[in-house]
Amino acid sequence: MSVPPGVDLTHAQVTTQGGDGDWYTYDGEIKVENVMVVDEAANKILLGYKKEGFGAGNYNPFAGPITEGEEGSDAARRDLLEQTGLEIEDIAFHGTIRVKLPTMDQSLSCSMYKVTKWKGDLKETATMKPEWFSPEAIPYSKMFEDDIHWIPLFLGPKKFVGRADFDKPEEGQHVGKLLRWWFGTYE
Secondary structure: OOOOOOOOOOOOEEEEEEEOOOOOOOOOEEEEEEEEEEEOOOOEEEEEEEOOOOOOOOEEOEEEEOOOOOOHHHHHHHHHHHHHOOEEEEEEEEEEEEEEOOOOOOEEEEEEEEEEEEEOOOOOOOOEEEEEEOHHHOOHHHOOOOHHHHHHHHHOOOEEEEEEEEOOOOOOOOOOOEEEEEEEEEO
């Protein structure tokens, strides 16, 4: 399988790919950021249990839109503070995932950020309940299906790139089944 459309890197080392059928086409993109706090000393990552809105009932990284003229890292700082009460002291870009949902004309271009140093007290908000997990205890069964393919890459030393196309959601769901995926790492 070749590098999928919308993935801007042709020299990535493929780590996982699957599914069948053609990649969805899309018209434009919506830029978003995802941010995960990694406690390297305790070997844990911070995920949020989404209580309402898109992804409700699932664990997710903390995320939000990147507004016109805004840097992704600045959006990540804003959203992590709003969603957890934590203030970022050290942040690094760690990858990009393009997600295509059939319910949208555009794709989601997700910039992935890793936080290894922060300050503040963790808090629960009206929409999000933050929880720490060891890599072995990540609740993949309560997450979007593509997460099991990219989170191990996120926790590794190399940057990564990927694409995930999802089917139409069933009644009451936000995201359908994962139809096709491709993930790779690069230096």
